[in-house]
Amino acid sequence: MNSAQRHEYLTALGLDAWVRRDQPAAALLSRASTETSQELSTVTSLLAPVSPNTAREAGVDWPELRARVAACTRCALSATRTQTVFGVGNQQAEWLIVGEAPGAEEDRQGEPFVGRAGQLLNSMLRAIGLPREQVFIANVLKCRPPGNRDPAANESAECLPYLEQQIALLKPKIMLAVGRIAAQNLLRTDVTLGRLRQQVHRFGHSQVPLVVTYHPAYLLRTPGDKRKAWEDLKFAREVCANV
Numbered sequence: 001m002n003s004a005q006r007h008e009y010l011t012a013l014g015l016d017a018w019v020r021r022d023q024p025a026a027a028l029l030s031r032a033s034t035e036t037s038q039e040l041s042t043v044t045s046l047l048a049p050v051s052p053n054t055a056r057e058a059g060v061d062w063p064e065l066r067a068r069v070a071a072c073t074r075c076a077l078s079a080t081r082t083q084t085v086f087g088v089g090n091q092q093a094e095w096l097i098v099g100e101a102p103g104a105e106e107d108r109q110g111e112p113f114v115g116r117a118g119q120l121l122n123s124m125l126r127a128i129g130l131p132r133e134q135v136f137i138a139n140v141l142k143c144r145p146p147g148n149r150d151p152a153a154n155e156s157a158e159c160l161p162y163l164e165q166q167i168a169l170l171k172p173k174i175m176l177a178v179g180r181i182a183a184q185n186l187l188r189t190d191v192t193l194g195r196l197r198q199q200v201h202r203f204g205h206s207q208v209p210l211v212v213t214y215h216p217a218y219l220l221r222t223p224g225d226k227r228k229a230w231e232d233l234k235f236a237r238e239v240c241a242n243v
């Protein structure tokens with residue numbers, strides 16, 4: 001991606017105001033990378049003691065796993081979904097993006113992060129040089145909670161083994177948890193998103209580095225926090241580069 005394209009994507013994020021006229025976006029990115037390296041020296045690591053029933057999914061390949069999810073009735077959400085939302089993307093991706101659960105449109109289309117929030121997520125990823133096609137995108141829950149309510153504890157517990165198996169197949173270098181609900185479910189914590197940001201956590205048995213940022217739907221409602229999301233993305237990019 002050249003600097004003009006990157007600037008275009010930053011503009012889409014509403015971040016162009018921070019690029020001085022005498023400082024092209026590429027220079028900004030270079031400086032950001034240095035700053036993030038400094039931040040990394042103060043990284044803390046929280047272990048995420050997820051204890052999934054990965055064994056019951058062990059040994060499956062992508063088609064088999066997709067079929068198991070499509071037929072799943074482990075929790076009550078199977079009765080109200082239109083379809084399962086398995087996840088989408090490059091099966092050799094280094095980045096795994098994880099949201100909370102499908103919304104109404106995702107439930108209809110069978111794909112995570114569609115609509116305006118999905119478009120903003122795409123812009124956020126492109127801003128760090130990652131087209132949507134290069135990442136894998138999934139949710140903690142594969143089925144939509146009615147009324148877009150938060151996932152129940154038992155629903156997360158039943159569904160997380162599928163994500164664990166997706167991770168086992170994908171072997172990502174980094175996970176990006178988008179939104180408070182996703183982060184708290186993945187890390188099994190009630191710590192606020194503000195305190196979870198800008199740290200390297202570790203997920204599950206695989207101990208994949210995990211970085212937390214805001215959900216794009218939240219950023220659409222609270223554009224003033226887009227700059228923090230941009231800092232999180234730079235941070236995640238630097239973590240990935242150092243894995």
Ligand code: SF4
Binds near residue numbers: 078142143155
């Ligand atoms: S949310 Fe997960 S565990 Fe529950 S029915 Fe859907 S796929 Fe199965």
